[in-house]
Structures are given as structure tokens and as C-alpha cells.
Amino acid sequence: xTQRRRDxxxxxxxxxxRVSVSLRQILALSLLSSAAHAAVTGTxxxxxxxxxxxxxxxxxxxxxxxxxxxLVDQAHSDAQGHFSINTTPDGQTPFLIRTAYDGVTYNHxxxxxxxxxxxxxxxxxxxxxxxxxxxxxxxxxxxxxxxQMTVNETYLFTNPGxxxxxxxxxxxxxxxxxxxxxxxxxxATAPGGMPIGAAVVKTGKPDxxxxxxPVKPGETRFxxxxxxxxxxxxxxxxxxxxxxxxxxxxxxxxxxMQGEGLNDLGAEPRTQAHIYGLPGSAYNVTLTGEEAAPPAxxxxxxxAGGDAAADSGPQxxxxxxxxxxxxxLIIGISLGILALGFVFLYRNQPKESK
Numbered sequence: 539x540t541q542r543r544r545d546x547x548x549x550x551x552x553x554x555x556r557v558s559v560s561l562r563q564i565l566a567l568s569l570l571s572s573a574a575h576a577a578v579t580g581t582x583x584x585x586x587x588x589x590x591x592x593x594x595x596x597x598x599x600x601x602x603x604x605x606x607x608x609l610v611d612q613a614h615s616d617a618q619g620h621f622s623i624n625t626t627p628d629g630q631t632p633f634l635i636r637t638a639y640d641g642v643t644y645n646h647x648x649x650x651x652x653x654x655x656x657x658x659x660x661x662x663x664x665x666x667x668x669x670x671x672x673x674x675x676x677x678x679x680x681x682x683x684x685x686q687m688t689v690n691e692t693y694l695f696t697n698p699g700x701x702x703x704x705x706x707x708x709x710x711x712x713x714x715x716x717x718x719x720x721x722x723x724x725x726a727t728a729p730g731g732m733p734i735g736a737a738v739v740k741t742g743k744p745d746x747x748x749x750x751x752p753v754k755p756g757e758t759r760f761x762x763x764x765x766x767x768x769x770x771x772x773x774x775x776x777x778x779x780x781x782x783x784x785x786x787x788x789x790x791x792x793x794x795m796q797g798e799g800l801n802d803l804g805a806e807p808r809t810q811a812h813i814y815g816l817p818g819s820a821y822n823v824t825l826t827g828e829e830a831a832p833p834a835x836x837x838x839x840x841x842a843g844g845d846a847a848a849d850s851g852p853q854x855x856x857x858x859x860x861x862x863x864x865x866x867l868i869i870g871i872s873l874g875i876l877a878l879g880f881v882f883l884y885r886n887q888p889k890e891s892k
Contacts, residue, residue: 577626578648580657582615582637585755586700590619591661594639598623601632627654640664642702642752645731662702662755668709670699671753676782679811680774680789682825687768693760693780695753702755708739708748710760713777716745717766724749724763729756736760746779768825775822785816787823792830797823808832 578598584591597612610633611625627633633648639661646659675694680687693710703709714722726736726749736751749760768774778785786803789795791810800823801815810832 577654578623578635578657579655580621580659582619582621582639582659582661584619584639584663585660586663590617591615591639592617592619594619594621594637594659594661596621596623596659597636597638598625598627599634599636601634607634621659635659637661640702640704642704642754644754645728662700664702664704664752666703666705668703668753669697669701671695671697671703671709673710673780673782674784676778676780676785678776678785678787678816680787680793680795680823680825681829682768682770682793683829685767685769686765687774687825688763688765689776691760691762693762693782695758695760697753697755697758699755702752704752705748706739706750708741708750709753710749710751711741711746711779712749712762713779714745714747714764715766715776717768718764720747722747722762722764724751725761726751727759727761728752729754729758733759733761743779745777771824771826773822773824776820778816778819778821787814787816787821788812789825790829791832793825793827795823795825797821 580596582591582594582596583589592615594615595612596615598610600608600610602608611623613621613623615621627648630650632650635646635648635657637644637646637659640663642662642664644659644661646657648654672695673693674696675692677692679690679692681690682688691712693712695710697703712722714720720740722738724736724738725733727733728751736749739748739750741748749762751758751760787795787800789812791805791812793812795812795814799816799818800821801817803813803815805812
């Protein structure tokens with residue numbers, strides 16, 4: 539081989555080597571660029587099966603004061619449950635990941651500055667059967683005012699199972715008296731979520747309606763408000779159509795309630811709202827008097843010398859074991875906290891239903 543031919547071959551090999559190196563660099567930079575832009579990554583895990591979940595829709599949403607929840611981008615999980623969204627959160631705005639699977643949506647908050655890569659998003663297989671989901675507490679606040687009865691009901695569902703209960707016919711069923719004209723406001727709060735409006739659906743039973751909202755593993759809360767005509771001192775009848783473990787009737791301070799089969803649990807110390815245990819699935823009561831603000835000593839413990847006011851009335855956590863001797867003490871404590879917030883919440887709501 540001549541010297542010129544050997545030089546030519548070296549030139550070609552060198553050029554080929556430089557081209558190969560350049561291609562590798564371009565590919566590497568391309569992959570790094572792709573990884574840099576895939577700012578929201580993670581894996582969807584089906585907690586019912588314990589395995590990665592494919593074909594889940596993962597949507598990145600921006601949360602704002604003016605536009606509310608605004609869709610930014612979305613992706614689908616692959617066969618290994620992995621997802622990648624090529625959008626970079628700005629680090630100053632809260633974002634929300636909404637993952638839809640088997641007809642149920644799961645929310646995962648991304649506060650400003652929180653990690654956005656290698657996330658784990660939990661979902662569950664859905665079923666039309668309730669499984670282990672059940673109502674552990676049900677509170678009914680009755681407020682007769684100016685010829686109307688405003689009824690506020692709170693249901694607490696506990697689902698210790700591994701499936702999400704989702705039924706288009708309604709997971710929660712509730713009684714709505716004819717005087718309400720089929721109108722009720724419903725808010726539902728998923729485990730770890732915020733209250734949102736929920737759709738009310740008709741059932742095949744008269745005066746019984748359903749709430750179209752899934753009951754996921756964990757605790758779900760339903761708040762229902764409606765009004766119906768009522769004359770003070772006249773009988774008022776209601777039903778409990780859900781299978782409840784603990785149902786309570788509550789009236790504000792100044793209102794007296796009478797009816798058969800009620801367990802008098804006393805007054806809540808701060809608001810002086812009176813609480814009754816309802817052992818059955820129906821009630822027929824009469825209400826008299828007018829709603830009044832609680833005494834200053836009850837509404838402001840400091841005015842009565844520290845904790846004196848808190849100890850002046852019957853403590854719900856003390857009454858509960860006596861009336862329901864099979865209940866754990868924690869039920870009584872949580873009821874006291876919940877009843878306080880429940881009464882304060884609805885005393886400030888408008889007395890009308892939409």
C-alpha cells in the first residue's frame with residue numbers, strides 16, 4: 539500500500555471517528571434535554587393489587603385565584619406505571635396532579651418548591667359494591683326559623699378496604715322530605731381533599747336521593763343542606779336510609795326538642811347546642827323555642843376563667859361510653875370536636891337551598 543493510500547485511509551477513519559463521536563454527543567445532549575424538560579415524573583401504583591398501574595391518566599393542573607384549576611399538560615402511565623410530563627412548574631405556584639383511573643380521580647398536591655420527580659401516585663380499583671365502606675357517624679342539625687326548617691346533615695364514611703366504592707346510582711343515599719321539592723346542596727370531601735360540590739341523583743324510592751361521589755379508602759365526608767316548611771310545635775318526621783353506626787340529632791341553643799326513643803347526650807359546652815343519640819332509623823320530633831346565642835361564659839371560656847366553661851356542661855366524651863357502652867373513647871372525643879365545628883359552620887350559612 540502506498541503512503542498516499544495509507545494517509546487517505548487514516549483521514550477517512552479519523553473523519554468517521556469524529557462523526558461517530560459527534561452523533562453520540564448529540565444523542566446524549568438530546569436525552570439530557572428530554573430529561574430536563576420532563577419535569578414531573580413518577581409511578582402510578584394500584585394499591586388494590588400492589589402493582590404498577592398502566593393506562594392511568596395523569597394531569598398536571600395549575601392552581602390560581604382567578605382561573606381556579608387550569609389544565610397544563612397530561613400523560614398516560616406506561617406498562618410499568620411510569621409517567622412523564624414535559625412541563626416545568628415555576629416553583630412559586632401550587633400545582634395539582636389529578637390522576638384518573640377506573641372512573642375515579644385522585645388528587646396529589648404539589649406545593650411551591652416541592653419535589654416533582656420520582657413521585658408515587660396511588661390509585662385503587664373501583665367497585666360498585668361498598669365493600670368495607672360504611673357510615674361511622676351521621677349528624678343531623680335541625681334549625682327551625684321563620685316558618686322553615688333548615689336541615690344540615692353530615693355523614694362520615696370510613697373505608698378501611700383496598701377498593702374505591704363508585705356507583706352512578708349514588709354511594710350515599712339520604713332522605714329528602716317532600717317539602718324540600720327535591721332540592722339539596724351537597725358538598726363532599728375526599729380523604730385529604732377539600733370540599734367540592736357533588737351531584738344529587740334520583741333513586742327508585744320515593745323521597746330517597748343518592749350522591750354521585752366515590753368513597754375512596756380512608757375517610758370521606760358528605761355535607762347536605764336543605765330546607766322545608768315547618769311550624770313551631772308541630773311534628774317533624776325524618777328517616778335514616780343509610781346504614782349508620784352512630785346517628786345524632788342536634789338543635790341549637792334555645793331550641794327544645796321532644797320525641798320518643800332519643801338518648802339525651804346533653805349540651806355541647808361551647809355552643810350549648812343540644813345533642814341526642816338516635817338509635818333507630820326514623821324520628822318524629824317536635825321543636826319549640828327560638829335559636830339564641832350561647833351564653834358568654836360558654837362561647838368564651840376566657841370570660842369564665844380559663845377552662846371553667848369547658849367543664850361546666852356535659853362532656854360528650856364522658857357521655858358516649860355511658861350511652862353506647864360498646865363505643866371506644868376516641869369516638870366520643872372526635873364527636874365533640876366534630877360537633878363543635880359542625881354547629882359553628884352551619885350557624886353562619888345562609889338559610890336557603892338552591
